[in-house]
Amino acid sequence: MVSLKTIAEKCGVSTATVSKALNDQKDISEETKSRIRTVAEQLGYFPNAAARSLKTNHSYNLGVLFEEEAGSGLQHEYFSGVLNGLKVQAEKQGYDITFINTCFENRKMSYLEHCKYRNFEGVAIVCADFNDAGVMELMNSEVPVVTIDYLHHNCTAVSSNNIQGMEDLVRYIYSQGHRRIAYIHGQQNGSAVTKDRLTSFYRTMDELKLEVPDEYIRTADYLETREAAKQTKELLNLENPPTCIIYPDDTALIGGRNVIIEMGLRIPKDISVAGYDGTRMSQLLHPKLTTIKQDTEEIGREAAKRLIGSIEKPKTTLIERVVIEGILIPGQSVGKIPEQK
Template identity: 55%
Template structure:
């Protein structure tokens, strides 16, 4: 393996000069710096991550804690897109990614213990049970942490604007002539609370009273559960004209239930999703949905976490709110033109 000393001998300069050149110090001339880097590349030099860790007291490794209720892992397109954006931004800044879990072979450890075992510099937490004692332990620990789609008092959070997102989606559906709008929402969380609250508030401002049976508790990213709940809504005597689903993937279950009942979308009943994943826009009809800005969410999470790691004395607890946009699709019928 090529060392800095080998490069110094080839270039005829000191080890310190090579080190400064490779680390882009300003007290080395540009010509000298470029020559040293050229020689290092020709010799196949690769920096030693362990040596860098000893020197900087950092591993340049970020932990990712991600687990959803449906156990869908990285097949969860929305969070996969968020985490991919996080990964791209982290790698731009020279960081690697490690997934955090509770298991190391046959050994069980907490999320905090695993984070320490892996030596990560900080952790991003996404789509997790934030009431889990192990998550609370990690949040209260000494590692820099950024959360996605959940807010703690003492941690920086990156969230979608779920209040505005739901308001915009309902406003669009209302402007298409709908007043009987049902909502199958996801499991209890801050995201769900904000969306449900915005649902009721927006419809109330529009002068629409919501029957209790129009609002049903479901599970995110779970089409099977959505099938059962959709059938209940379809069986109501005063059936809704539009159903909003917890997310685009769950919406597929609702679509299947509607088709099983011999109904057409949007001719007989309208549907809307949430997230704006690619799948929603390749189905027939295209799903009307609220597209969340996954690139901005992941990028912001990486930027804020790395800032906490690299400049801890300037730590500021922030709430970064990222707006989405309505994708009109073709799954909501225009009732204004009969």
Template identity: 45%
Template sequence: MVTLKDIAKKCGVSVASVSKAINHMPGVGAQTAKKIRETAKSMGYLPNAAAQALKTNRTFIIGVLLEDDDSHGLLHQFFVSVLDSFKFKMEEQGYDLMLMNRTVGKRTISYLEHCRYSNMDGVFVACIDFSDPELLELADAGTPMVTIDHTYPGHPSVYSDNVDGIRKAVRYAHEKGHTRIAFISGAPAGVTNKRYEGYEGMLKELGIPVREEYYKVSRYRDVKLTKELTAELLTLPEPPTCILMPDDYAGLGGLAAIREAGLRVPEDISVIGFDGLEYMAHISPRLTTVYQDVKRIGEAAAELLLKRIDNKEKDTPAKSIKVPVSLIEGETVVPPQKS
């Protein structure tokens, strides 16, 4: 079995320096620490988790709360992609991720109890009911926590520029000649409010009337409901010529409704998604969509949480990072047919 003494001898440093480097503690230069960790890895060294926790007062475990209304959080490609980026950044610093739940064996526990039971150093929260009393309890307990698309007092958060995302979509549709632009949003939430703000604001800025019948409320990733609402829009006396979907995945329902109505995308009606999911680039016609930078969102979440864990920003207001979005021009938006 490889010991700290073996690594110290190989690197020509003290055992204390090896211990500090492996446990990501101050007192060792960045280059030396990197060399020590690389040497330890090449020698097959694995630290004892229990001993490491005693030395550092940390377990290097990060809890993950990722669960949507249908308990299918891990099927949500956008959030899973954000989590993957977050995971990579945290693992670089020696942390492991643990999915959180409300049970340990046969016993039902709260999120806070699970956090304390597993001695978690911090928690990553996304794609969940942010008003859940147990989540509010966890936020109030003072455990380092970072959230995606929602902000709790005293905790850092990361979110896309949802206002600008929808503004970009509306502006793009208008540049193509559309003035009858409908919006099917996700369920009421902070993100949804921001997107509607962008939709309404951009329409007014362009001098386009905000028509109540052109706004529908679906749910994120809900293909069935989005299909039904799209069908409703298509039966209006004056149907829209362009529809903004809640997200790329839910937009599949909208595309199906358009096909079943005997219409074509984009010849008869244009469609714009939101998320920029990679697999949507392989459908035909290729979806025009608002791209969310999942890599940057995940990295930013990791950076903020690490600073909280290290107490580097303990006495400063919690940061909220807004990540820019971009519009991906696909093949689902063309000028509307002349009446």
């Protein structure tokens, strides 16, 4: 690694002069500054991060809290897109990202303690149990925090427009002639995503003057294929079954799809289905899924922008809810049927 001493020897000046030149101090001539900077660039010099931090009082390091319970980890398509967008934008603005954990040298520490230990300037909570005491402590702290898909009074939140997305999905299904529409939604515990989608579902159905029987509304955790399969079977065995079923996400839909096939039914001839998220896999299935594609990369980029903005300009920062629009993908899994009475 190239040091200030190496540059000083190459230029025939002191290390103090090199330091002043690289930090653009006024008591060094422009000619000397230019010569030293040119040599530093030729030698591939990078300032020491610790020294830079001491001088600027900035670590340029962001923490990322990602505790995903479904077992997909970084392979989870939605979160991997968000994380990639966050990483690209953070690096573009000169910041590094580091994942937060609660264990260091076999000693347990809270999320907040780890943030202080690592000198994180801010944190993006991409996925976590928001009812966890450690997560709540972090959100309520003085550390700037941006959350993904979760509303908290002390944090800016970035999320997909789940209200508009669900409305677009229901109205499209309605336009295909469906009047008996069931919805298997995700878990409700503290989930702003589920609340927004479910409320939008009921509101849109009401605007379309469609009845929603209680037995048409079911619960299955996000990405949970087994529970989605169970709820699908119960819906199809109703005396008056739905003609279309909306699922929590494209992955959970696969559980329902398997049951439909096992029962000897065809999609969309006998029963229509729709998902959410717009994963690549959803467009590889046959028939291609009708779904809402979320712009995960933009969600991540916007989260990074907002977080860095709150770090660099705290006096002008407001706590906001930032909404990123999704796109309806019609697919072929919702068939057109005669109007239902």
